[in-house]
Amino acid sequence: MHELIYFESPGFAETSRFCLELSGLEWKNTVVDWDGYMQLKQQGELPWGVLPIIRTPNGVVAESNALLRYTGALAGLEPDDLFTRTKVDELVEVINGWREAFVPTFSIQDMDEKIAAREKLFSEDGKMDLAMKAISEVFEDSTTGWLANTETMTIADIKAFMDTFNLFSGEFDGVTAKMLANYPSLLAFHEKMSNEPKVKKYYDNDDKARWMYRPNAFADIGTSQHI
Ligand SMILES: N[C@@H](CCC(=O)N[C@@H](CS)C(=O)NCC(=O)O)C(=O)O
Incomplete structure (x- = not known):
């Protein structure tokens, strides 16, 4: 069982959350607030002092790009070549x-x-x-x-x-x-x-913090020039 731990926002964990879902493996999305983060930090559970982390069957892994490569491989989104x-x-x-x-x-x-x-x-x-x-x-x-x-x-x-x-x-x-x-x-x-x-299906919900990932999210911005 994999457990991803991060704040509620997409931030540094969105890509790995998506890949874990796509992998078809059983995984847990653990959302923490600042106090929860501080607690994990004080308990020495964060290898580099920051979130996100993933608890894997082999141990904890950290750093969002490493998590993306790991979960991307699990989801079959890493080329073999x-x-x-x-x-x-x-x-x-x-x-x-x-x-x-x-x-x-x-x-x-x-x-x-x-x-x-x-x-x-x-x-x-x-x-x-x-x-x-x-x-x-x-x-x-x-x-x-x-x-x-x-x-x-x-x-x-x-x-x-x-x-x-x-x-x-x-x-x-x-x-x-x-x-x-x-x-x-x-x-x-x-x-x-x-x-x-797969992306469309993942965001087919009412999550207001993730509106920007849905089709036509930016359909109403019109044309603009640089400020
Ligand atoms: N290089 C790290 C950076 C992660 C990072 O900055 N995480 C922030 C949350 S978005 C954090 O845990 N901040 C807590 C703090 O600054 O004490 C990664 O890519 O995973």
Whole structure:
């Protein structure tokens, strides 16, 4: 039995939750609040002091990208061919890189300053703008429609979809769904992923915190220019 432990939000665990579900294995989704997190930390149950973790039959594993590779393998979403798998990993790491630009804004206390910092990241040629354009280009260049040019969906597609559109969920002050109008190819990728049968089925529920993963989630944003 596998047990994934994380906060309620999609955050760092959404990709692994999805892969565990897809794996068909029996697994438990344990949701904790801050106190629950602190308790686990104090008990020394977190290898690196942070969540998510997965308790596996062989022991605890941590770090969201490692969890994605592990659960992705369980779900059959890791290519067998070493080169292809490495190209998939390459994308997973590049997509993960957005955090390096975005995460520092979390610690800005003043709300106006925080919003301004995020708007700057998404303004033309800002780091997040370039990241969104980079993912768009990868999608445009793919001949199969999957980011790593594979015949079927891989963990790179799942990572790109779940991490990217989480940004536009409204949970992050200063980042609005409207900003997505600057990235038509990213919206085309959203349409492909949200309509992928397994993804569509997974989000076919009333969970309000996960609206951004459903088909047509961003249908009403209109067209916009850079702020
Ligand atoms: N590199 C870790 C980062 C995980 C991380 O930052 N987790 C946050 C929750 S989103 C956390 O546990 N924060 C608690 C804290 O900062 O004390 C990963 O990819 O799993």
